[in-house]
Amino acid sequence: MDFFSSENLDSLNKIYRINLVNSITGYKSANLIGSISNKGAENLAIFSSITHLGSNPALLSLFVRPNVVPRNTYKNIKEKKVFTVNHISKEKIDDAHHTSAKYDENISEFDKTNFQPEYKENWGAPFVKDSAVQLGCKYVDEYYIKENGCSMIVASIEIIFIRKGLLQNDGWVDLSKGDIITINGLDAYALPETVKRLKYARPK
C-alpha cells in the first residue's frame, strides 16, 4: 500500500497535500449555498462540508473558512440569518464548480453562470431554480474551531422542496433519481448509483 506518516505529510508540497487530505476522508456532499446581503447582493457558492447533524430538530452543519473563498456566504448568513442549500445534478457540474472562483462581493455568481435565483414561500434568500432538492435554512449557532480557525455553522432546516419522483413512501429521498452528484477531494465530481437499502441492523 502507499503509506504516509505525519512526517511525510509535513514535507509534501502544498497542492499535493491538499489533494491528498481532501480526498481521504471519503465522498462529500455537493451543495450550492444561496445567500443575499443586507444591500441585496446575491451570492452563490459551492460547499462540500454540509453534514447532517440531527433529525429532531432538523439540523445541518457546515464549515466556513472566514478568510477563504466563501467569505461572502459567511457574511451574508450572519447578516440575514437565512440561506438556501441546493443540490447539484450531473449536467450542472461545470457551473457549480465555477462558483468557487473568487468574485468580488458586488458580482453575483448567478450572473456568471446559468443558475437562476428563485424566490418563493417568502424565504429571505434565493434558491437555485430547478435544483432537485432545495432547503431553506436558518442560522442557529456558530462554533469556532480553535485548531484551525474555521467556524462550524449550525443551521436548522425550515422548508424543503423536492423534485417529484425522488421522495419515497417512507420519507427516504433517492438522490440518484435526481442525478445528484458527490465530491471526491477538491475538484472531482462523481455520480452515485444506488446499490441497495438495508433493514435496521439487529444483533445476530
Next chain:
Amino acid sequence: MDFFSSENLDSLNKIYRINLVNSITGYKSANLIGSISNKGAENLAIFSSITHLGSNPALLSLFVRPNVVPRNTYKNIKEKKVFTVNHISKEKIDDAHHTSAKYDENISEFDKTNFQPEYKENWGAPFVKDSAVQLGCKYVDEYYIKENGCSMIVASIEIIFIRKGLLQNDGWVDLSKGDIITINGLDAYALPETVKRLKYARPK
C-alpha cells in the same frame, strides 16, 4: 415539487422524518471506525458524519451521539485517544451496515462480521484489514453541540495507508478505483463513478 414546511416536519411520524432529514443534505461519507478500550475490547462501527475539516494541519471531524449506537466508539476514543477510519467498498456493504447493530461492549463487531482487525505501525487501534483507505487518527478536541446534545470530535490524521492504484500523481485519491461507497440517508448505499475533474476556477 414535494414541499415540507417546519410545521409539516414537526407532524411527521418519527421514521418518516428520520429518513427524510437524513437524506436531504446530500451524499455522506461511509467509514468504519476501529477502536479499542483500555481493557482490550475491540469495537467497529459505521459512521456517515466524517468530514474533512482542514489540510494543514490534516484534520477531520465526526459527530457522536453519546446516548445512541456508537457509544462504545466514543468511550474508546476518549480512553485511548486514537482510532482508525477505514473506507467501505461495495462488496462489504452488508457487513459494514451490520456494525450498526447494538452489541454489548464486550462483544466485538470483528467477531460478528467478516472484517478482520489489523495492527501495524504500532498504531494503538485496529485497522480494518484490506480496506482500500485506512487512516490512523488522534483525538484532538471535542465540541459539545448544545442544540441537540451531540459532540463533534476533532481528530488529526496521523498515518495513511492507500491501496495501490488509487493515489494519483498530484496527490488526489480516486476513491472510485477502490469501489468505495457513499451513503444516502440512513440505510441506502450507493457506488459513485467519477464524472470529471475540473481545474481551479478563476473569474471570467
